[in-house]
Amino acid sequence: MDNIFEKLRLLQDILSEKIVLEQTIQEIPKLLLTQEELLARLKRTFIEKNQEYDKAKNAEMEFRKLLLEAGTLREKAEKNMDLISTQREYEALDKEIRDAAEKEHQFRKDLQREERIITDLDEQMKQSSALIEQQEADLAERRKGVEEEIRSKKAQADNLIEEEKSLTMDMDPEILFKFERIIRNKMGKGIVAIKGGVCLGCHMILPAQFANDVRLGKEIVFCPYCSRILFYEESEMGEEEFFDMEDTGSLSDLDDIEEEDYDEEEEEEEKVNIEFEE
Numbered sequence: 437m438d439n440i441f442e443k444l445r446l447l448q449d450i451l452s453e454k455i456v457l458e459q460t461i462q463e464i465p466k467l468l469l470t471q472e473e474l475l476a477r478l479k480r481t482f483i484e485k486n487q488e489y490d491k492a493k494n495a496e497m498e499f500r501k502l503l504l505e506a507g508t509l510r511e512k513a514e515k516n517m518d519l520i521s522t523q524r525e526y527e528a529l530d531k532e533i534r535d536a537a538e539k540e541h542q543f544r545k546d547l548q549r550e551e552r553i554i555t556d557l558d559e560q561m562k563q564s565s566a567l568i569e570q571q572e573a574d575l576a577e578r579r580k581g582v583e584e585e586i587r588s589k590k591a592q593a594d595n596l597i598e599e600e601k602s603l604t605m606d607m608d609p610e611i612l613f614k615f616e617r618i619i620r621n622k623m624g625k626g627i628v629a630i631k632g633g634v635c636l637g638c639h640m641i642l643p644a645q646f647a648n649d650v651r652l653g654k655e656i657v658f659c660p661y662c663s664r665i666l667f668y669e670e671s672e673m674g675e676e677e678f679f680d681m682e683d684t685g686s687l688s689d690l691d692d693i694e695e696e697d698y699d700e701e702e703e704e705e706e707k708v709n710i711e712f713e714e
Contacts, residue, residue: 440607440656441667444615444627447603451616452624454596461589464582471578475571482564489557496550503543510536611656618663628659629669636669638662 513533520526604612619626628637633647640661642650650657651668659666 438653441627441653443603443607444665447600447612447615448619448624448626450596450600450603451619451626454593454600455620455624457589457593457596461586461593464586464589468575468578468582471571471575475568475575478564478568478571482561482568485557485561485564489554489561492550492553492557496547496554499543499547499550503540503547506536506540506543510540614658614663615665618665622662622664625664627665627667630659630666631669635659635662635664635666637664 510533513529513536516529517526517533520529615626622637625637628635630636630642630647630650633644634641637659638661640659642659646657646660647668650666653668657666658664
């Protein structure tokens with residue numbers, strides 16, 4: 437059994453390292469998520485800016501058209517000033533010229549506003565495009581590094597699997613399955629000592645007879661509390677002191693106590709009966 441326990445301790449180290457590598461391999465791609473999310477946000481922003489740019493360009497074209505129409509209307513009205521013959525015609529034509537001029541002025545202001553918006557959006561999109569290009573290059577480089585790191589970790593894991601196979605080829609598959617599951621669930625500790633009647637994995641006090649079974653080492657024993665495999669380790673107080681069955685008691689001791697209590701009760705009843713008869 438000492439040889440089996442030694443193998444289990446070596447296997448524990450191998451499995452713990454393998455499990456850490458597997459978890460690392462799963463976590464590595466998650467490191468790219470922040471960069472990918474940033475790139476996605478940049479692209480969404482670029483699309484939104486591009487839509488605003490198209491909208492501003494359409495507005496610019498519309499105001500340019502309206503400005504041209506208002507200017508044409510004003511110029512036509514101004515030319516007609518030479519043809520009027522009455523005050524009423526003059527007033528009507530003058531109003532038409534003033535209305536056209538006001539529209540022309542407003543359309544020019546609207547056009548200038550849209551031109552400024554277009555210029556700002558164009559600059560923003562250039563900056564966004566450059567940033568997106570840089571982020572894509574960085575992300576591609578990071579992905580390459582991640583792929584290389586994953587390949588390296590997988591190679592290490594494969595080597596550990598080979599070590600595991602060579603170490604466990606003559607061991608019980610069911611024990612190995614339980615052992616690996618325990619290590620996965622118990623933070624890398626699947627085999628621990630029992631010392632002073634205490635499991636050093638969960639620090640629970642074990643029954644004396646159970647601790648003696650572990651001490652004898654005739655078979656693999658699992659802790660009833662934490663499920664780890666147990667092996668015996670000498671207590672500082674000495675094994676004889678701890679494993680003294682007279683001190684720890686047993687079910688047979690419990691029977692003796694019950695018989696003593698029963699005898700005392702019978703004696704009490706006899707005394708009562710004698711006194712009653714007298």
